Amino acid sequence: MTSSDSLDGTVVLLTGGTSGLGAETARTLADRGASLAVVGRDRARGEDVAADVAERNGDGWSEFYRADLASQASVRRLAARFRDRHDRLDVLVNNAGIHRSRRTETDDGVESTLAVNHLAPYLLTHDLADLLVDSAPARVVTVSSGIHTRASMEFSNLQSERDYDGMQAYARSKLANLLFTYELADRLGGTGVVATAVNPGFVPSTGLTREASLRTRLLFGAFKRLPLPFTKDVKAGAETLIRAAVDPDLADVTGAYLSDGEVTESSDASYDEVARRRLWDVSAGLVGVSPDWRLEDSPTVETGD
Numbered sequence: 035m036t037s038s039d040s041l042d043g044t045v046v047l048l049t050g051g052t053s054g055l056g057a058e059t060a061r062t063l064a065d066r067g068a069s070l071a072v073v074g075r076d077r078a079r080g081e082d083v084a085a086d087v088a089e090r091n092g093d094g095w096s097e098f099y100r101a102d103l104a105s106q107a108s109v110r111r112l113a114a115r116f117r118d119r120h121d122r123l124d125v126l127v128n129n130a131g132i133h134r135s136r137r138t139e140t141d142d143g144v145e146s147t148l149a150v151n152h153l154a155p156y157l158l159t160h161d162l163a164d165l166l167v168d169s170a171p172a173r174v175v176t177v178s179s180g181i182h183t184r185a186s187m188e189f190s191n192l193q194s195e196r197d198y199d200g201m202q203a204y205a206r207s208k209l210a211n212l213l214f215t216y217e218l219a220d221r222l223g224g225t226g227v228v229a230t231a232v233n234p235g236f237v238p239s240t241g242l243t244r245e246a247s248l249r250t251r252l253l254f255g256a257f258k259r260l261p262l263p264f265t266k267d268v269k270a271g272a273e274t275l276i277r278a279a280v281d282p283d284l285a286d287v288t289g290a291y292l293s294d295g296e297v298t299e300s301s302d303a304s305y306d307e308v309a310r311r312r313l314w315d316v317s318a319g320l321v322g323v324s325p326d327w328r329l330e331d332s333p334t335v336e337t338g339d
Contacts, residue, residue, distance in 0.1 A: 041068035041280060042093065045122050045169075048072055049103060049158070050130030052079040055177070055234055058272040059127065060087055063280065069094035071116060073101050073130070103130050103154035104140045106321055113161035122169040123162055125279045128155035128176040131207075137198040144320060145193035147200075151207035156214055157321045163222070170226025171285060175278045176215050178231040180293065182208040183301040187309045189316065212291060212300050213310035214317070219289030221327060228288035230278045234271035235294060 046063055050056040052074030060070050064087040072087065074080040080098035087096035097119070101112040116123070131151045138146045144153060155176050159166075166172040185205035194203045215231040222229060274295045278284060284297075291300040303309070318325035 039066070041066040044068045044124045044280065045120060046070050046125040046127065046279065047116060047123055047162070048127040048129060049101075049154070050074065050177075052076050052083055054268055055272050055275060056127075056129045057083050058268045059129070059275045059279070061090060062272060062276055064091035064094065064096070066280075067091050067094055068125075068280075070096045071099055071120075072096065073099045073103075073112060075100065075102055103150050103158075104146055106142050106149075106153070106157060109154050109157045110161060113158055116162070117165060121165075123165045123172065124169055125173045125175065126159060126162060126166060127275065127279055128158065128174070128211075129275065130154065131177065133200060133204045135200040137194060137200075137203075142320075145195075145203065147203040147207050148193055148210070151204070152210040152214065153317060153321055155211065156317045157323070159218065160321070160323050160327060163227075163327060166227045167222070167225045172227045173279060174215075174218060174222075174227065174229045175275060176211045176229070176231050177275065178211040178215075178233055178291070178300075179205075179208040180233045180235070181205045182212055182233075182304065185209040185301075186303050187213065187306070187313060189309075189312060192316065209301070209304060210313060212304040213306075213313045215291075216289050216304065217310040217314045223288070228284070228286065230284070230287065230290045230292060231300070232274045232278045233291070233293040234274050 041063060044067070046068050048056055048060055048070060051060045051070070051072035060072055060083055064070055068091060070084070070087045070091070072080055072083050077098070077100050080100060084096045084098040099112055099115060102108045132147060134147055140146055140149045142149065159174055166174065181201070182205060185202065185208065187206065187209060212231050215229050219229040274292050277295050278292050287297065290297045292298070315325045
């Protein structure tokens, strides 16, 4: 990792980078010289952000990777394409997320909110873990939310088959982000890779609710008119992501939760070590990898777009 002022030579892969918090984070890191791999579903927006990054980051590079994080095959292709092009990764930012008011399943047969918000970061980190270790010191930043405090990890209803509630499914996925981060920090201890989770605050102007019900979208629209400190704009929200990703003061801080830019405590449920190990193992089964995560084993996947 480079100095606090310059990020020249720093390689960042950022999911959900085509709008909102992700795009703001990408542009800010580019202004400091970082090279960016921007991931999103919308090619036009992604190429626009990548072009903007290229104008900002001097000698750095920028790329756009189109990927549907609801698809495990697409996540694997994303990791394989990046590995084919690059031999280092300093920062992985798992930022992409969705909120859905109606229960849907992915082509893999997994409830969509859990698939995108938790399993995609789990699988992408798995497939890039050895590259992160080889690039150490490195960081994995996963975007959670303060709403995780409303959730508990109900393994008997992990995919919300019963009594689906969109906000509860979202809250549970954000709790899963924390359990994943804390377990990852333990498993990567001593490798030089640190894992942190962040709460960017309530940023109603993001695209998070684009697939939510009309009622939810209208509610978030009303929230946009609330004054500070109840809401944040994307610039303020991105500050916590950026600090977790590159602040030298956090270079050795792992297994932490950042909210409003500061390391703080998460919910009691997020520190349940039995739950986090169980979630890790269940997640490994859902995406078809070994829960041992042997870093010497490079994933073998197809690289077609």
